[in-house]
Amino acid sequence: MTNLPDKARVIIIGGGIVGCSVAYHLAKLGWKDVVLLERKQLTSGTTWHAAGLIAQLRATANMTRLAKYSQELYGDLEAETGVATGFKRVGSITVALTEERREELYRSAAMARAFGVDIEEISPNEIGVRYPHLNLQDVVAGVYLDKDGQGDPGNIALALAKGARQRGAVVAEHTRVTGVRREGRRITGVDYDGASGPGHIACDQVVNCAGMWGHDVGKMLGTNVPLQACEHFYIVSEPVAGLTQLPVLRVPDECAYYKEDAGKLMLGAFEPVSKPWGPIPESFEFDQLPEDFDHFEPILEMAVNRLPMLGTVGIHTFFNGPESFTPDDAYHLGQAPEMDNVWAAAGFNSIGIQSAGGAGMALAQWMQDGEKPFDLGDVDISRMQPFQGNKQYLMERSTETLGLLYADHFPYRQKATGRGVRRSPFHAQLAGQGAVFGELAGWERANWFAQAGQQAEYQYGWKRQNFFDNVAAEVNAVRTNVGMYDMSSFGKLRVEGRDAEAFLNHVCGADMSVPAGRIVYTQFLNARGGIEADVTVTRLSETAYLVVTPAATRLADETWLRRHLGDRAVVITDVTAGEGVLAVMGPNARRLMQAVSPSDLGNDAQPFGTAREIELGMGLARAHRVSYVGELGWELYVSADMAAHAFETLFAAGQSMGLKLCGLHMMDSARIEKAFRHFGHDITCEDHVLEAGLGFAVKTAKPAFIGRDAVLAKRDEGLNRRLMQFRLRDPEPLLYHNEPILRDGAIVGYLSSGAYGHHLGGAIGLGYVPCRGETAAEVLASSYDIDVAGVRVAAEASLKPLYDPKSERVRI
Incomplete structure (x- = not known):
């Protein structure tokens, strides 16, 4: 019988291979008072019957990094612990x-x-x-x-548990967690029922490694862990x-x-x-x-x-x-957004054995340092939206996600189940005009528009898909005339209070001490100068700001703000659903806007980078003069009650001038031509803001802010790599992301994002290239190729945007 302590630094709930790995890695980092509680016997849930396949290659660089670590760890574990793991590198x-x-x-x-x-x-x-x-x-x-390779899943888990015990961790079987005690956003202790009866352990941290019980354990801990x-x-x-x-x-x-x-x-x-x-x-x-x-x-x-x-x-x-399977076939790792001392490592989608070693290592390091050791955005539990814990949704989505592991992983492939949960105020109007929807974070988003007589659905493939020409026409409209698209799904966080300016100056790299009506492009940086969020911040008044975030990271960005708020007099409110947003973009955008609004929209009245309230039809809108496509335009924020009227007014006025409805595939094509960064691909928490080419958005002259020292240090020491833009010289091949970059014939990196540049006439990619000690001219003097499915394709490389490098078009 295991004697349990009254107090622990961390309690791990669940004794499968993942829980054992977290205990092992925390103990290896020197943590004392590590306690693992298992309701029955170790491995008795899923681990014991797993197939034990251990593969290195995953869909992203960081997931591959974790899988490689797992197979290296398992190769040495038997010698360390004396427990036979059955691990064999069989290929x-x-x-x-x-x-x-x-x-x-x-x-x-x-x-x-x-x-x-x-x-x-x-x-x-x-x-x-x-x-x-x-x-x-x-x-x-x-x-x-x-x-x-392959191995014995149960014995690998037992080896990890033994390794944890050897370093002082307590592993208790037949000990069921029955409840928790909570103060605010922290769990203060865990109640259990063990072999010797009920008890309580006070704790500093809790980790949910409960596997297929993770959803219910998550609820007990006050957190959302969507899995089925x-x-x-x-x-x-x-x-x-x-x-x-x-x-x-x-x-x-x-x-x-x-x-x-x-x-x-x-x-x-x-x-x-x-x-x-x-x-x-x-x-x-x-x-x-x-x-x-x-x-x-x-x-x-x-x-x-x-x-x-x-x-x-x-x-x-x-x-x-x-x-257990999750809504997107990626596991849940990291600090739960709802609580300040609750962590998750669950929902491993039948790849738990090959993932457990790396996941345990990464989570332990994250808990040790208080920040991610490297980019874990693919699996960070903060990507999950609150509604995704809905049991009916999970039941429906899980009928599909298991099979998607072996389905063709076509680019732009959309999930077919669990759809229609979140819709913008313009959804019905867009659907009526031939919109083909994709889904992101539960939002139904118009990705492209079918022509009359064309089937309004995806037909997948690796070559040019059925919407290729549609997107080309949409890009052409935005580049030469005017297009309109729905941006309602982007997150909107209202930050207000007497300390709002000081608070945002603390978390943002740019200067927030601007007049009301000014829009500032900025990043949230971590202590290493890495990018935790990529946002625009609009000052609405002396005490109120609006932070606009990507749809997929709204919760993560809100959580970052809350965790750095301290005792400042600031209130943060998610107002995403309160406003619909229509983007009107293109050289004729002003002409369309002036047809529906008597407000002055000239450069003197509203220069680029400002927001103001205008009349729109018989209603009102807040017009933000910004652009993610590199053209003159406005993002129009309209309260949900007036959204339908705003759409009808703009759409009707646009008929005589060739207004084209556009989707978000167009936006991706146009933004990559302009070399605008995509958060989660081109910029992540491990990408230094200066190496990402975003130094212009950081103002080190202002008082101390998160990441300032790292920015100053990088300026002194120089860049180790640069984010570059590439255009394939052959117009036929397509780029998506992760294609290798070859410099003078040798692989030096890979593309962080890729899309077809319809205006530039070829596939475009962004990717980092090592440049330690080199000037920009020396980096550009090399020849570059991109490996597309094993074929090297010559590429033009640039450090400046290939489209409108001086950003003149947004200011016309």
Whole structure:
């Protein structure tokens, strides 16, 4: 029986591999009084029945970094703890059965090389040599990673738990958390029911590692952890005579993966329509769910054709076990927005074994330092919107997310389930004009507009998709005439009070001591000079400001503000839903505006970078003269009650001058031509504001602000890298992001974002290039290529925007 302390520095709830990893890494950092509480036995929820596949390559550089760390950690863990982990680097093969999948794999291979992962494109014949039992019918290509592996999930978790204990952590099994005690935004202690009865532990921090119980534990802790348990199937064959060690094999076009283990074959599935499961019985421990052979049978039929030996041996085990999935197939990591001492590491979407080592390391370092060790935006739990904890939403969305793991990862692919939750005031009008909607943070957003007679839906592919010409026409309208698009989904945070100016000067790099009506482009910086948020701030009055944020980061940006507020006399209010926003952009934008408003919109009355109230039709609007597309224009903020009238007025007036409704794909194309940064891609918490080329937005002459010392230090020491813009010289290939950048023939980085520049006539990318000790001229003197799916394409490189480098067009 484990003796539990009365006080702990941190309590970890949940003893799966993730909870054990967090305990291990905190103890490794020297934390004392680490307590892990497990309701039943360690690994008894999901970990024990996981397949144990350990792959390095993930969708982003940072997720790959974490996965690489996991496989390196597991390789050494057995020697450290004496617990056999079963970890073997057997390699992995992923095969393509279609040309579309080949393109995806080859783009992934190029990305892997940029991330420093060894990978090899292999032909069908080479696949047959490495996996001789495979039916090569329809196989067109594959990729091979020699350092990928497999291991025993339960023993890896037990090894981590032992490593934590060896460093002083307390790991208590059969100890269920029954409640918490709370003061304001902090948990002060945890109530439990253990082998010796109930008890209480006071604590400084709590980490929710409760796996498929994470949603309910999150509610107990006052936090939102959106995840849903789903049934997950695999079979294990009877022993196969003469079967030797094989690489892990993935055939995503048939929703299947294969693993050889002790002379048997495991076949697992990520079926297109999954089965949500719950509620979870209180007694659940090392349990499995009822078999559903009818559900699994289509996968098995394809598998027997692909691996004929499966048809000659019996099935030893048919297993159905639950695993937790999140609304976007990315796990939840980090400090919960709702509380100041609650952390999460849950919802690992069936990749918990390969992610746990890296996730535990990153979270422990984050807790130690009080800030992210590197960019974790993909998995930061603050990306989740409050409504996404809705159980009906989770149930519907989870029918799709499991299958998306092996679906074609086409660019711009939209989720089909859980849609229509958040709509702008202009949604019905846009839908009536042929809008094709995408979804971000629950918002339905018009991404492009179908022409008359054209099917108003996405048709996905890796080449030019069906909306390519539509977006070209929309960009042309904004560049040569006038376009209008909906920006209502962007976050709007009202910051007001007598200390509002001083507070925003503390958290923003730019100077907020400006007159009412001035709009300031700025960043929230961390202590390293990295970018935590990219926003505009409009001074509304002496005591009130409006902070406008990207839709996806509204909650994260609000949380950053609240955590740095201290005792200042400031109130922060999310007013996003209160106003609709229409952007009117293009060289004829003023002409359209003057047709609907008697207000003076000339340069003298309203210069660029200012906001003022105007009359619009028979209503009112606040007109912000700013632009994310690099053209003359206004963002019009209209109260929700007058939004429909504003749209009808502008749309009617625009008919005689060729006004074109535009979508957000247009905005992305236009902004990348202008080299405007995309937060989360081009600028993140680990990208220094000066290296991102945004030094103009930082005013070090003002009093101390977060990141000021790091900005001054970087100015003294010089840049290590520069964010550059690239245009492919061949107009045909497309760029998305993560394509390798080659300088004089050698890989030096990768594109942080990419889109087609319809006005410039070629694909455009942004990406960082090392430049330590070099002048701008020396950086530009090199030749540059971009690797597109294994093909090097020559690129023009620039440190200034390729479109309107002097920003003259926004001021006309």
